[in-house]
Amino acid sequence: MLLAILLILPIVSTSTYRSGAGKIRSVVLADGSRVDLSSDTELRVRILPWERTATLVRGEAFFDVRHEGVRAFRVTSGTTSVRVLGTAFNVDRQSPTRTAVSVYRGAVEVGVDGAANLVVRKGDGARVVDGHVVAQPRIAEGAPDWKSGWFEASDIPLGVLIGKVQRYSRRPILLQDRSLQALPISGRFHIADTDRALQAVQAAYHVDVAYGPKTISIRPAVRPEDH
Numbered sequence: 001m002l003l004a005i006l007l008i009l010p011i012v013s014t015s016t017y018r019s020g021a022g023k024i025r026s027v028v029l030a031d032g033s034r035v036d037l038s039s040d041t042e043l044r045v046r047i048l049p050w051e052r053t054a055t056l057v058r059g060e061a062f063f064d065v066r067h068e069g070v071r072a073f074r075v076t077s078g079t080t081s082v083r084v085l086g087t088a089f090n091v092d093r094q095s096p097t098r099t100a101v102s103v104y105r106g107a108v109e110v111g112v113d114g115a116a117n118l119v120v121r122k123g124d125g126a127r128v129v130d131g132h133v134v135a136q137p138r139i140a141e142g143a144p145d146w147k148s149g150w151f152e153a154s155d156i157p158l159g160v161l162i163g164k165v166q167r168y169s170r171r172p173i174l175l176q177d178r179s180l181q182a183l184p185i186s187g188r189f190h191i192a193d194t195d196r197a198l199q200a201v202q203a204a205y206h207v208d209v210a211y212g213p214k215t216i217s218i219r220p221a222v223r224p225e226d227h
Contacts, residue, residue, distance in 0.1 A: 015045050016042065022039055022167075024036065030045075030047040031068070034064040038146045056093045059167060063091070065085075072084065078098075087105050088104040088105040095163065097130050098128065102144065105122055124137050125137075150189065155185075158205070183205060198216070
């Protein structure tokens, strides 16, 4: 038994990878798979002789998984589970109950709490919100937008967009009105440029952005008739 343990130890790997605000990091896992971490991302990876698992604690990551015939590769993000055998895909943990998945090669199974609900193939995606899986067809081309500092929003809550901009901002960005959290947002935003992204939101969605010495505040714009 001792000999078996000694033989297994070299192929057991448990690691935590982090990227700082405004920083992008690439890592090669113990099994040869490659992961690119977006800004302000934390990923925990466990490679065992019988399984490979990764937990996206926060942020966003692009996985290029090395194919193996025996060990599948599983990524969890909150209650969302993504299972693959060998493919390239992106997982974006947008909130504790909201995750977006895009597939760039091969296919993955996307489900909730370990149950496979939907097969997503190259070029398509899925959105998991509050335990429900919804297909997002024809959204993945080339490489994830975040690699060039952008985010394509399609009817997503403002709170999700601000969370993505926050990954690149040194100052906390505060939504001063609860109603703004769920405000539907669509468009293409340069999230790596905090000022540019917030100016675009201010221009299109009737909000005021106030820059303080330590924080950035967003509140509903004051209408002339309110004076």
